[in-house]
Amino acid sequence: MAWPEISIDDFPPQRDDEPSSLRQDIIDELSDHFACALNRELLMNPDEQIAKQRVLNQFGDPIKIARQLWLDAMKEKIMSQRIMTGISAVMAVCCIAVVGIAWSMMQESRAFNLQLLEQFKLAQEKSASETTGELQPILFQLVQEGSEEQPAIGFEGTLSKGDGNNPVFTVEAVSDKNGLLDFGKLPWGKYVLTLKSPWGEAPQAELITTIPGRKFEETIVCPASVPEKVAVQFQVNWQNTPEEKNYLLCDFRHRVSISSNVSEQFFLSSYQEIQGRRWVYSHDLHQKSEGNVYLIDVENQRAVTCPIAADGSIKKIDVHQLDWHPTVEILRGVYYPPTIYLIAQHDLSKITEINSFSSTKGVRFDRGKLEIISFALPGQGAFISPFKKLSIDPALVIDKTPTALKQIHGFIPDRSTHETYAATEDQPNIWKINIPDLFPITQESGSLSNAL
Template identity: 45%
Template sequence: MAWPDLSIEDFPPERDDEPSSLRQDIIDELSDHFACALNRELLKNPDEQIAKQRVIQNFGDPIKIARQLWLDAMKEKIMSQRIMTGISAVMAVCGVIVVGMVWSMMKESQAFNTRMMAQMTEIANRPQPEVQTESAAGEMNQVSFQLVQGKEDGKPWGGFEGKLTKIGDNTDSFTLKEKSDAEGKLDFGKLPWGVYSLNVIAPWGEAYHNDLTVLPGRNFSQTIVCPSAAPVEVPVRIEVEWPDDLKSDDWLLLCDFRPRHIDSGLSALSRKIGAELWTRPYPNPLEGTWDYPMACLINQKNQVFRCPLDINRKFQNIDFDKLEAKQSINMIEGDQYLLPVMYLLNRQDLADLQLDNIKVGESSVSFMVLNHSRESLRMISPANLNLQHASSFGGSDIVDATTLIVTHQKIAALDAAAREENKGDRNASGSPFAYASGIQFGKMLKFTAAKDQDNVWKIKLPELEQLRVPEEAKQVEVQGSGGGFF
């Protein structure tokens, strides 16, 4: 079902002098605007209901807006009709008065009555004055923005590029490009009313996006709070709380911060400046080096190692002795570093790190994973995780929780110990007692890297006994999950 739910019946009663397509044009424009605003809110929060509420809070009731647009478009015609009706009423009253006077004076003078009737005829034959109107829909409206640094009352910010695109059909759509002047003014001149998409880009690449509506007969202006400077590197410490049975120098935690797909694009680093969200796309590996550690290894002493990746951002075999240990690692400023998957590895696993596709055309490595409540079990392929459209537990298509995956050697040892402990017994489902290769956290782990702040990212690992598959756990079928698994 389209959102918002607007129909012709939501407007005032139809008028004879109303353009036939006016109501549908207003519904189409508002639907496009609210759909664009909803898509933008979904990037901030994947909950559709919350996103819809935020759009309504920002722009108001779509039915009231539609009625106002209709009223603005019909205002001149309505006022003209009311004026004509008023004049006609006045003329009718005058006519009654004149007739009364004539009737009372007929007895006094036939000549006087004749003159009065002539005057009345003359008044009745006078042409009606024409009311000059100008359709509000044809008016041009001034559209401009004021760019300031860091806060609402900050200094003007010049040199930012602005791109304004009118949303409509091929004959109505157009794009304008301007640059803010020394006074921070980003002026697009006078434009027709309608829905527009705005992009403002800082000299260092960060971008602000918003959809806006220019109403008929009303100029549009807005203050946009911009970053005062490009994001910089800040130190980050990672503190891991290890289970008792993993407190050994042989164990490492690999945290995977690589960008993931969201809808049709990649996730991006973002930071909030004032009330505005500014995003910074991840660099293309083919255009230069990456400027933040996309994957990190952490040991028992909370020392962090930058994990090397190949040119395709895939994991490669690692010589651990060649890695440099640090107490902290530098990350680019950002409000939300997502950690959708992490791996518990033995140092021996690093020499043959099979976590991504091995070669082009081959199936990706998959793992059997429990959901957070340990009620269901399914196969996942970390290389193909998509933050919006990958399968997750409970039937949802949104990946909204971090998954911990444990090395195959450790799971094999746990399975062997379980079989020995139970002397080959099988559980209620007829399968041997076994451990899953991973488990889902209760939420997505998200971290912030900010200036002038002690950036400590804390991670608590679950006890490995949580990976033991309960007898009542149901296995969920996965379409096209890939080939080899652990």
């Protein structure tokens, strides 16, 4: 019988909503991990019993692990049943409460309507007091970048007038076939203008001020079209390259955790500057061309787009099936630095371990020096910027030389040397990645250990 001895009977009782192959899949996967671990131990100690005991000491009871894996796989369905039961009870209570509240709301509605009408009258009087008795036009002429005689059509605009934190009114408009964004005649004062292109590219909201008795008109240069793909070449500069062949995985995406009940989500934005306005484009990460995760062959200076699953996780890679090229296609725009992972050739099969990195501490190289960084745990509403996002566990590299690294490692680039990467149409796009010497980790391992 294969080792370890795990059977379907070792799991909890069968559930109706359980996938038919779940238990066997867990057994196969767990058996494979234990078998691989046993083979490694046998290479160091030919005594099979001692090797098995070392594997058990390392991983624990395989039956307990199998049950825990089953529970993790079924947790969502079990919790869904409990939640539905709770929701049903809450809905019943809510229905009873609604009946009692409805009568009270009907009695209050008349007073509320009167109060709303009074507020509307006061707003009208205040607006009228700010004018000279005459409303003036507010309009914008939108033109395309690079050809300012061509109108920018279909751009959405919003003009909001407020009194402190209290909005008085909001006017919306869409640029017509002549590129005219006309908000009509409005009172003078301060307004907040927002714009959005038909494909979702938008600049930061800006404040405009109109004066009494004078028409307000302004020309705004807008993006001409959806960002197109341009060729980008990665240039890896690494003076002390390890003897073993290495790859770099560059992930330009950001991660955000909304709550403890929601797993981390990925997002990515790039931008372009047009006459003082920064137009931000949010990428559709469901499209392969907009994911911006790349695997780089350091030795041959080649790259390939890394396969990404629907949930944003990195898929397993077969290096023999990758189609390497000297350049990759990236949407035009300016990007913030990626998180970069250093992967030895023999560890490329473990690239999916990047998906499970979690810690409250990391390290980064800043101005050539190694430093410890800390940040909030995912699941606490924390935003993890590309400069604070975890990319390496210091415990994995302390007291190890670069050529002896057995895990997948990552680091955050030195912000002092390169803060952004630009992909443009009018010049060669050579994105330089400067790898710091990893040897200082060995030299400073004592101080790092104390810091951790």
